[in-house]
Amino acid sequence: MNLFLGIAIFVILWWLAFFTMLPMGAQSAHEAGEQYVPGAEHGAPKVHNLRLKALIATGIAAVLWLFVAWAISVDLVGMRPH
Numbered sequence: 001m002n003l004f005l006g007i008a009i010f011v012i013l014w015w016l017a018f019f020t021m022l023p024m025g026a027q028s029a030h031e032a033g034e035q036y037v038p039g040a041e042h043g044a045p046k047v048h049n050l051r052l053k054a055l056i057a058t059g060i061a062a063v064l065w066l067f068v069a070w071a072i073s074v075d076l077v078g079m080r081p082h
Helices: 003-021 050-073
Strands: none
Touching (some): 003 050
8 A cells, every 4th residue: 555545545534433423422502401692503512522532533543544454455355456
């Protein structure tokens, strides 16, 4: 696997993991039974924890990338020309 392919696969895996994690733990003011600020979006989360979610997404993407790199190196899927 060349450098460009490795980086592209990692970025795709990171975004997939990040978007999967975005709704986890999100709770709006309406769901919490609190008053919301006039003019604020009703569905906006109170606390988004983006930094933590980005770190966890990085860990998940790294583990998945290692598996994909291994699968490519041993030709698990049989994509190399004969």
